[in-house]
């Protein structure tokens with residue numbers, strides 16, 4: 398994801414970050430819309446988060462025994478996410494998705510999993526099929542090193558179409574708002590349809606909220622849409638910029654986990670005190686008013702960005718979900734991976750990316766990621782991005 402292979406040029410090396418900005422090794426400042434691909438919500442080096450990490454470090458970094466921080470973080474997640482009775486902490490989104498799948502298979506006694514083209518659920522073998530994010534950016538169909546057998550029970554289907562499920566399916570895993578093929582919103586009825594299809598087939602529904610969790614709001618996408626899955630995957634924001642993931646769900650489903658049940662999962666550094674301190678510092682400081690304010694700022698930003706292009710005669714789609722913003726160089730709305738790839742094929746994104754970087758704005762170096770304006774981005778930061786984008790749009794239009 399950090400590679401410049403699809404956009405060309407030389408990657409910048411970040412020496413430090415503060416709030417909405419990062420500085421590279423040559424001292425250049427960028428308005429950063431990458432924000433560690435959504436792991437950072439309060440901005441870089443937020444004093445409250447830094448202090449929480451320092452305080453935790455002074456007491457020891459890992460023990461191999463339970464700590465209060467992991468219990469508090471687990472409780473904070475269960476309190477915020479309706480229907481999520483229990484969670485287990487891990488160290489990355491990849492582990493969260495991999496473990497959720499294992500739980501679903503263990504609970505149902507079935508092997509098959511269904512995922513959607515262009516959704517990314519980390520780099521566990523079984524989920525590296527039809528993947529978005531870096532896999533899409535590098536144009537890979539999957540990954541070498543993944544044995545055929547590892548993906549033999551993974552069915553990849555188009556996003557925004559409710560698949561027909563049979564009694565072989567253990568679970569359907571989905572990004573409830575897809576943010577790894579650019580930003581693709583669920584069409585009305587899609588998530589509800591998945592819930593129904595899973596219920597009818599006796600399969601579990603897994604929401605991968607590694608990006609949307611505690612970003613669309615404290616309740617994530619399930620809170621916003623009201624569609625309640627059986628299992629959730631979390632990551633990014635809940636770690637406050639340190640390595641944390643979590644998977645959770647219905648109590649009767651989570652009960653299959655060892656030591657109570659037969660599904661094994663464990664991790665030496667899972668829920669370690671530094672990461673839980675950072676995550677808690679974020680979750681405890683963000684209020685509903687923060688989420689609302691940010692969504693408003695971002696809605697006007699997205700509108701202004703779209704205007705900056707259309708006034709130059711360049712067709713774009715700028716989808717928005719709460720604070721998440723997408724950008725497709727396409728005349729048509731993008732509802733799935735095929736259309737996302739089509740829009741990425743015109744080469745405009747890489748030209749836009751390079752010119753924005755030159756102008757002092759850091760975007761993801763590939764067309765399949767979202768933008769992550771966060772609580773540290775002021776209106777004037779976002780206005781500056783729009784103004785630079787306006788100039789770049791003029792250059793792209795050849796004016």
Ligand SMILES: Cc1ncc(COP(=O)(O)O)c(C=O)c1O
Nearest residue numbers: 489490491517518519605607608
């Ligand atoms: C939706 C989703 N799931 C899972 C992952 C994997 O998380 P990690 O990179 O922490 O392993 C990502 C990472 O971008 C993601 O966006």
